[in-house]
Amino acid sequence: MEVAEAIKARKSVRGFLDKPVAKELIEKVLQLAVRAPSAMNTQPWEFYVLAGDVLDAVRKENVEWLRASAPPQPDHLVVGWPKDSVYRRRQVDLAKQLFSAMGIEREDKEARAAWLERGFRYFDAPAAILVLTDRCLTDAGPLMDLGAMLQTLCLAATGLGLGTCIEDQGVMYPDILRKIAGVPEDKRIMMSVAIGWPDPDFPANKIEIPRVPASEITTWFGFDTRE
Template identity: 45%
Template sequence: MEYDEVINGRRSIRGYLDKPVPKEVIKEVLELAIRAPSSMNTQPWHFYVIGGDVLNRIRKGNVERNMAGVPDSREFRGGDKYQGVHRDRQVEIAVQLFEAMGIERHDKEKRMDWVLRGFRQFDAPVSVIITFDKEVEGNDITTFDCGAVCNGIVNAAWSRGLGCVINSQGIMQSPVVREEAGIPDDQVIMMAIAMGWPDETFPANAVVSRRKSVDDAAVFVGFD
C-alpha cells in the first residue's frame, strides 16, 4: 500500500477471522514498527508476541479475575476520567460502535458481552504485549516512545492486511499476563495490541472514528 492508503484506510478491528497469522508476517510488522522515533535512540520497548494456548490462558485468567471482582492491576495507569470535549469524543465512538453492533442502551446482556470481548482481547489470534524497562519508569519520554512504536505496529500491520486494536482491558490482571508470558520483573507491562485478519462481516469493523480537522488541531505561526 501507499502511505496515504495505510493512514487513511486503517481502523480499529474488534472482530477477527479464526485464521493463524504467520510468525514471519508478524516479524515484518515489528521490523517496520521499530523504526519509530525514539528519544536519543533509547528504544525502551520490548514485545511479547502471544498466541495459542498461552493467549487463551491469559484471556481466561483475565476474565475470571475481573468477573470475580479482583481489582484492576494494570501497571501503566491512566489518569482521571475524561471530562469535557475529551469525554464527548469517548462517548461518540462508543455510540458508533454500539449502533453498529445493535446494542441498545438498556440491553445489559449485550453490553456485558461487549465488555467480555474486551477482556478477551476481542478473541484475536495474536496479542502483542508492549513492555518497557523498569529503570526508565516515570520518564514521560519513555511512554511517548512506546506510544510511537504502538502506532508503528498498527499501521505496519494494516499494510500487510492485518487489523489491530490497541487495548488495555485484556491485560487488566497483570499478574496473569506476567506469569503466562514470562515477563521478567525488571519490565513494566504497558499495553496490548490485539492483531489478526479482519472479519469483514463483523459490524464494528466498519466503524471509522471521526477526527477533528487540521484547522481545529493546528495553529500556524509565522506563515502568510
C-alpha cells in the same frame, strides 16, 4: 501501499477471522515497528507475542477476574478524563457508535458486559502483542516513544492486510500475564495489540471514528496566506 493510504486505511479492528497469522508475518510487523523514532534512540520497548494455548489461557483468566470484579491494576499510569470535558464526550460517542453498530441497547447490561469481556479476550484475535518497557524508566518517560512505535506497528500491519486494535483492556491484569507468559517483574506491561485478519463482516469493524479537522486545532504563524 502508499503512506497516506495506509494511514487512512488503519482503523481499530475488533473482529477477526478464525485464521492464524504466521509468526514470520508478525516478525515482519515488529521489524518495521522498531524503525520508529525514540528519544535519544533509547528504543524503550520489548515484545511478548502470545498465540495458541498461552493466549487462550490468558483470555480465560482475564474474563474470570473481570467477572469476579477484580480491580484493574495496570503497570502504567491510568489516564483520566474530566467528567464534563470534550475528552469524556468523545469517549462516550465512541461507545455509542460501537454499541449501535453491534446492536447493543444502552439498558442491556448483559450485552454490554459481553462486549467488555470481548475486549479482555483480545477480541478473539489469533495473536496478541504485549508491549513492555523497563521498570527502571520513569512512569511517563517512554510513553511518547511507545506511541510512535505503536502507530508504526499498526501501519506496518495494515500494509500487510492485517488488522490491529491497540488495547489497554488487554493489560489490566498484569499478574495474569506475568504468571502465564512469564513476563519478569522488572518490565512494565504497558499496552497490548490484538492482531489478526480483519473480519470484513463484523459490524464494529465498519464504523468510522470521526476526527476534529486539523484546521480547527492548529494555530499558524509566519505563513503567507496567499497561495
